[in-house]
Amino acid sequence: MKLILIFISASLINNFVLTYFLGICPFLGVSNKTENALNMGLATTFVMTLTAAVTWPIYTYILVKFNVPFLEYVAFIIAIAALVQLVEMYIRKSSPAIYRAMGIYLPLITTNCAVLGLALFMVLRDYNYIESIFFGFGTGVGFTIAMLMMSGIREELEFADVPEVFQGVSITLIIAGMMALAFMGFAGLIR
Amino acid sequence: MTGGIVIISMASMGGIGAILSLFLAYADKKLKVEEDPRIEALLNILPNTNCGGCGRAGCRVFAEALIQGTASIAGCVAGGQAVTDNIAEYLGVESQKASRIVAVVLCRGGNKEAVKNAVYKGERTCAAANLASGEKACIYSCIGYGDCVQVCKFDAMAMNDNGLPVVFHDICNGCGACARTCPRDIIEMHPLEHKIFNYCRNKDKGAVARKICKVSCIACGLCVKDCAVEGGIDMIDNLAVINYDKCPQDDQPTKRCPTACIIFGEEEKMTRETYYASLPKEAV
Known part of the structure; x- marks a missing residue:
């Protein structure tokens, strides 16, 4: 039961993008087409789940055990960077088109604050291993949901009559604000 | 004690790094992209x-x-x-004949020829000046701030002392970057076989065009009559438009042009060498 709660909390109620403002850069950068947004979401979900799976043992069995928890940022960043590198290799191999479409945003997952934030929250909230993985996966799913919603709206926006002053980045940010407002409705349902 | 922590830190970080890099090295082998x-x-x-x-x-x-x-x-x-x-x-296939294409600047209304009716003090680019319709009275003319020269990657263009871009006929390789950049579309790409050009894009009526530029096409129609082939040159929107499929490439239609805006064989005279030789010594 707790696992389901963690999953739903991470993906909807405490959605990283829309309630914590983490991971905004790909959220705005790669959300112009649904296909790219979905791929970006899947790649980030993969990285997030593996991050949780890798950083938890690193933290518990190495950093805490040897009494050097102050190394957590460095250790987490190294682990995340390695995972992103892996994802990049895989995508490059499996689909050059997606690789080109994602461009710079793919390596930028390395410094995506949502991923590091996930690792730090996990430590902060004392999750055990299974909970951490669910938390990581839920966060990734939440990220993907936000990406998909954003890209869906932005695709419709192509045909909408946007006033000239709002065109481009500004209307995107306004929409992001409205979505955050909508997600406020979930606030307080579960912690 | 501090020394112990340093060693432990180094060992743990080194260990994590080593394991991850081993893992990545393995993945690199597995996922190597075979590029052609x-x-x-x-x-x-x-x-x-x-x-x-x-x-x-x-x-x-x-x-x-x-x-x-x-x-x-x-x-x-x-x-x-x-x-x-x-x-x-x-x-391993048979070669084809590459047709060489060069850029042609279809405006000769430089600072000497064209009337100016404004002073422009903004950003010195054609793209910006075009928003305010430039300094010259002719709204079809070359603006003269050299966006085309800037964008040329092959040093095949320069702005001459009359404020007009020149294309070095021997250097230009026809990539068309200048033609795409020009906000007034006065640069066209033409194959070498095209030798006769109407160096004016002004669509105003003859009387108006004549007033604002000395070398404008005034739509008198003499070149249309003088062209050896019927329909070789058409008069469209007060402009003589050369029909390269029909018009023989000779100087026949250019002889009676009152403003000398239709010229034959002018492009190939301009090479990089002749251009720089024509400049005054101190400018080079």
Whole structure:
């Protein structure tokens, strides 16, 4: 039961993008087409789940055990960077088109604050291993949901009559604000 | 004690790093992307200037298209015949004759000829000045701030002392970057066989055009009559438009032009050498 709660909390109620403002850069950068947004979401979900799976043992069995928890940022960043590198290799191999479409945003997952934030929250909230993985996966799913919603709206926006002053980045940010407002409705349902 | 922590930190970070890099090294082997070695070889043949003259996003994309067979081997306009021959030799197909294309600036209304009716003090680019319709009275004319020269990757253009761009006929390889940049579309790409041009784009009526520029096309129609072939030159929107399919490339239609805006064989005179030789000594 707790696992389901963690999953739903991470993906909807405490959605990283829309309630914590983490991971905004790909959220705005790669959300112009649904296909790219979905791929970006899947790649980030993969990285997030593996991050949780890798950083938890690193933290518990190495950093805490040897009494050097102050190394957590460095250790987490190294682990995340390695995972992103892996994802990049895989995508490059499996689909050059997606690789080109994602461009710079793919390596930028390395410094995506949502991923590091996930690792730090996990430590902060004392999750055990299974909970951490669910938390990581839920966060990734939440990220993907936000990406998909954003890209869906932005695709419709192509045909909408946007006033000239709002065109481009500004209307995107306004929409992001409205979505955050909508997600406020979930606030307080579960912690 | 501090020393102990340092050693433990170093050992743990080193250990994590080592394990992850081992893992990545393994993944790199497993997931290695086999790139077609021919792309690299073709890139060595191509000019690698990414000028976009072939209509593709860059030399690499063109090389990929060549291998897939979706591009013509004569597609690289910047490289010309030599590159086309090399590509053909490398791919083992028969070479095609690359048609050389050069840029032609279709305005001769420089500072001396064109009337100015405004002073422009903004950003010194044609794109910006075009928003305020430039300094010259003629709204079809060259603005004269040299966006085309800026964008030329091959040093095949320069702004002359009359405020007009010149194309070095021997250097220009026809990538078309200048034609795409010009906000007034007065630069056109033409194959070498085209030798007669109407160097004016003014669509105003003759009386208006004559007032604002000394070398404007006033739509008198003399060249239309003088062209040896019927329909070789048409009068469209107060402009003499040369129909290159029909009009014989000689100086017959140019002889009676009252404003000398239609000229034959002018382009090939301008090479880089003749241009720089024509400049005053101190300017060089």
